[in-house]
Amino acid sequence: MTIHDLRTFIVAARAAGEVNEIHQSVSPVHELGNVLKACERIDKAAYFHKVEGSEFPVVGGLLSSQRWVGRALECPSEEVGDRMAMATERPIKPELQKSAAVSQECVIEKPDLTKLPIPTHSPLDAGAFITAGVVISRDHETGQHNLSYNRMQIYGPDRSGISMNIWRHMKAFYDRGEKTGRNLPFCVAIGPDPTLMIAAACRYDGDEYEIAGALRGAPIPVVRAQTCDVMVPAFAEFIIEGEVIAGERHLEGPMAEFTGHYSARDEKHVARITRITHRKQPIFQTMNGGGYEHVYIGNTITREPLLARFIRHMTKKLRAVHLPPYAAGFTAIISLDDPAPGEVRNVAIAAMAAHVNIKSVIVVGKDVDIYDPADVMWALSTRVRWHEDLLPIPGAHGNELDPTSDEHGVQCKVIIDATLPAASTKSPIKVAYPPIDLARYIK
Ligand SMILES: Cc1cc2nc3c(=O)[nH]c(=O)nc-3n(C[C@H](O)[C@H](O)[C@H](O)COP(=O)(O)O)c2cc1C
């Protein structure tokens, strides 16, 4: 089966038994977010068939681990890193589709965001937020498209906030126009081909539709939006068209951030919605703020390939790297095959250079499963001589949203060597029971 949109992706996930079907009606205010979180804890997506106040179903939790991205890209989980690394090297341009687009089957000329099942996800979120929409904007000097995530707090039927932090490509497009009072047109694709959701998290200077194309191995079909000169995916559940209004700001937030803490309430940009189009019987897609899916897409999938590349530059002994979503993307866990004396520190320094957000680097031996938090905690508990295996690096630049950073983003980083030295007089063998198929024993 070829995945090319949200529906084919859901079919594949259902076939693998990975979707919890929620038939009971849920409130979009807190209840939906709570259920989605409970599903995340057991590593499942959730499909909400009935959401109070709306006629549309909602799906969430579809891209929260390497296994899910492997499913989206139709490759084994272990190949995800290589596929991501290749995407920027062999981009594939989008293709203008001549025929009518599925994403524009139904047209709402007088848009009303309050008719959509947009959840208020976590307990202290300031209101309903669109969190899983892929925002498409365009550099009118080059014609290139940018894909990004910009959460949108709902203020009214055709009004929302749009969060564009500093150094974002979309903000640069907006800033250029705002000087002369020009609004920035943009569109939001909800429920597109999952490759667009991955491409939207990438930092790439070219057209980000080309990254999605590379991940899919085929051009992404696009059509022109109805109220602005922006190309939108031909396959998506909803397309919301609008413009960021020049000179306007509104208090936005708080909302659950990727660090697992709430964002501050701040003045943010404001958008006017000009049209909504959708597929017949559309499915709304969402993401919990601060959930594994949020962190995984934003901080893990796009950064692990670079982390591996930096470490391979330093050693041939790399087994695997992981930036686990449960650690906000701030902790790199690295496993090495029998490192030579001193090698662990060199590798950890290389890892620190791969991304400014990396705050803690934990290096373990080849017998530790870096995808199992319990195994990593075991290595920390039994294999670290704290007086010599811990190297704090004070006064380094990290992520500004980390609560331990000062107002300039300066914080203390740390390297932890949780390998046992090969020459150690005490190099006991790890107790490991071989896996079995439990279903054969429990009836
Ligand atoms: C789920 C998710 C939500 C995000 N929300 C926002 C947001 O609200 N505002 C923002 O500026 N960046 C947000 N980001 C980060 C940007 O979307 C991301 O860094 C993207 O690569 C920026 O695009 P650019 O690098 O092309 O400018 C989010 C990322 C993810 C994965």
Ligand SMILES: [Mn+2]
């Ligand atoms: Mn970009």
